[in-house]
Amino acid sequence: MVEQGNGIPLDSKLFEKRGYNKDIMPKPVEQRNSSAFNFFTLWMGAVHNIPNYTAVGGFLLLGLSPLQVIIALVLSSFLIALLLVANGYAGSKYGIPFAMHLRHTYGDIGAKLPGILRGVVAGIAWFGLQTYAGSQALLILISKVFPGFTHIGDGATFLGITIPGFIAFIIFWVINFAIGFGGGDVLNKFTAFLNPLIYIVFGGMTIWGIYVAGGVGNIVHYDLDSNSGLLYPALLAFFLIFNSLLGVWAGPGSSVADFTQNSKSTKSQIIGQTAGIVVAQTLFAVASVSIIIGGSIYIGHQEWNILTIINEWSSFWAILVALGVLLLTTISTNATSNIIPAAYQLSALFPKIVNYKRGVMIASIVSVLIMPWKMMENEDSIFVFLNMIGAILGPVTGVMIVHFYFVAKCKINIDELYFDVNVKERAIPKVNQAAYIATIIGVVVCLLGFLPGFKVISDFSWFIGFLSSGLIYLLLKSLNKKEQGA
Template sequence: MEQRNYKNAQTFGYTKDVLPTLKNNRTWTIRNYSTVWIGSVHNIPNYLTVGGLLTLGLSVMQVFFAIISASIILAAVMILNGHAGSKYGLPFSMLLRSSYGHNGALIMGVMRGIIAAIMWFGLQTFAGSQALLILIGKTWPPFLQLGGAWQLLGLSLPQLISFILFWCLNIAFIFGGMSLLSKFSNVLSPLVYLVFGGMTIWAIQLAGGIGPIIHHQGSEPNLNELVLLLSAITAILAAWAAPMVSISDFTRMARSQKDQAIGQALGLIIPYILFAFSSISIIIGSEIAFGTPIWNVLDVINRFDNEFAIGLAVLTLCLTTVSVNVTGNIIPAGYQLAALFPKRLNLSSGAMIAAVLGIIIMPWKLMENAGSILIFLNSIGAILGPLTGVMLAHYFIIARTEIDLNALYSKSETYHYLNGFNVKALISTGAAGTLCLLGQFIGFFNPLYQISWIAGTGMAAALYILFELPNLSSSNHQHM
């Protein structure tokens, strides 16, 4: 049956990259999934997020609680939204059709696979290039003086060179494929624990022990405490808003449902427990030691007095940032562009186009201060949270995990809805997202904006199920 679906799909002009993965090509095990996200946990924007949360006035224990809570929710959503990929071998761009329709999927795919992915790709690339700049500057100090006061669009010559070099490093993984990414993750994992474990010990020693870190008092909170705590959880989840939507691009490689479920639970919750301990210790410990808040982990590393330690820490951050950039941004963008233009683009060419666009958006503007990263995360959460809510509601409640692959890849009426658009899904997504985004400009809706991913996901799912209640009641009556 599966082989027949594969051949039928080919007759409609699809490239191999967007066809269902055949059973004998699904080779990812628990080990693959338990290591692939480690770099995505320990990367520069995640440390920036924790720094931003601490500047809001959250206590150390509140931030720790928020990180652990977010990791459990994250693992659950990744496993659930990855179910269809594992069961059918479907990439995200095609799975999207089942809930939004053939044409509606293009709109939602552009939001995730192009807009969000390109924004994230640009941000991660600039963050990694800043780490690379430190590494080059420590090994060759004159590099930092190249070009003098010359700037291009806000970047000095050393920053521009570092950005281009790091961009090229990301591009190399496009052509290396998923097998190279899997091998890279296996090598990166022990290095992450070594480096960040060492940084944590260093920060605790600087602070005079773990006690001063735990009892550290930050600034006064500027929001209701519950909203503040939920906004912290949202910020962490929003950093994963894009991968949560398109996780089927990775679970389509799973050997079994058990492999992806156990692997992702282990690969997200355990690293996040360690991340919570290390990130808080590093940021607060350095603040205590140096007497000033340091929200950017790169500024912390730059204060090390050991050249080898700086080099190893920066190299690891560069590699973890490449890992998350490839897994969470460039591969989904490539798949989505290939799905939009199946006869002209494949994964590699689509990813290259996305990578070029990631430069054009000038991503360095997203890392100007601690507040800018949180504004970015809340906006991403408002855009992609509702998409996740509708996908989960449709697959588990409306479709009951059943997808007709032949209909999905053909012009069948099953997923055609109204002229190719599932209007109920689109209205649910648009309404939830709009209400969350309004909170940035209208005070009454601000609490929704502060918890944009949680609010958007919940509202969109509830609204979509409400729209589908007549069909659900009819279906239940037929089964009785």
């Protein structure tokens, strides 16, 4: 019917007749245009966003030295790259998107739950957090132009947020909603312009941080006031940082096939993603620590929030440029990585009543109801959020990788995946029960970490979820094989 591997598909009308739209069809070779350089630039700008800088501010309170935090950030880049490359192999080899990668792992109907976990739960939560983080940057800009704006409401709060803060949130929420409602394709047109601008601005901020600190030595030897509630032995503190950053990348890490399906070859995505993540994360490690510690020295006390540091600058134009770039990166990542996946998953869950645009509306409304400002109240709350995402998506990714590499042996039959041509053997079942059991157990175990006395599970949720679900799934499949052979 169709050729396997790199020769798919031959006839797109065949897929259309079975209800597959162009986004779900496997990409033929002639349509795979993403080179190693494209993947390199894809992730270069993704690390410079407000939640990432906020997370680094929290890392500096773990009891590690600034140099150790930089080393941990650099080392984490190799784990992130490995995650993206490994889970992206199915997409680059067969040209299939995330939705079909899930179907191959969890089954036709079974793919809906992990799709919801990625697109709806994680997607909406990240959309809300990014929108709130961006609104804080917008609030600073508005207050610089209209100093009286911050006095609206005389300190009164609404749903746990000040009136000026809520107004800024709604303004920025409307902008993100509008872009999501219209689709994220337009964002790709200025990525080539945005990425160089990001490194010019944050490069300048890094030089500023080193200058006001009195040199690199003062940054490296800065005496950090650690938060006693987050203290770990050095090795565990490193893994806590790894876990939090894997939580940051848990969404793209699970749905990376949506990107790698466009890869010219598997080699292209391996080289491009690895180089992009490692270079970007290394530069981010130096920049974030230098800016936060340099800024702390500049304002006279240890500060974990980059927005507070920028707000202390005396130059309006410097504030405008820095916050403007942060707003642009937030809008870009928010549309492509959060609201769009959430809308598509809602559409897949309720295809008869929810289309893409209704999905955007539902996801956007829910992102306000979850009150995302609670996720960035202090340096601890960002850890809770990242660990929650890790608890949800770590198990899903663990099962996906184990299934593709150890159960399917890196082989996908496109005919069976799309057309159910081998129904007797049920190659693609409606629900892969073993995958479901393993995923649910992993998620439940990780969520126990949010109960009193189990905090250590929460702090390492991505690793625990990934390993426990992956191993349980492998064990269940092995037992099933033995029963069939008996």
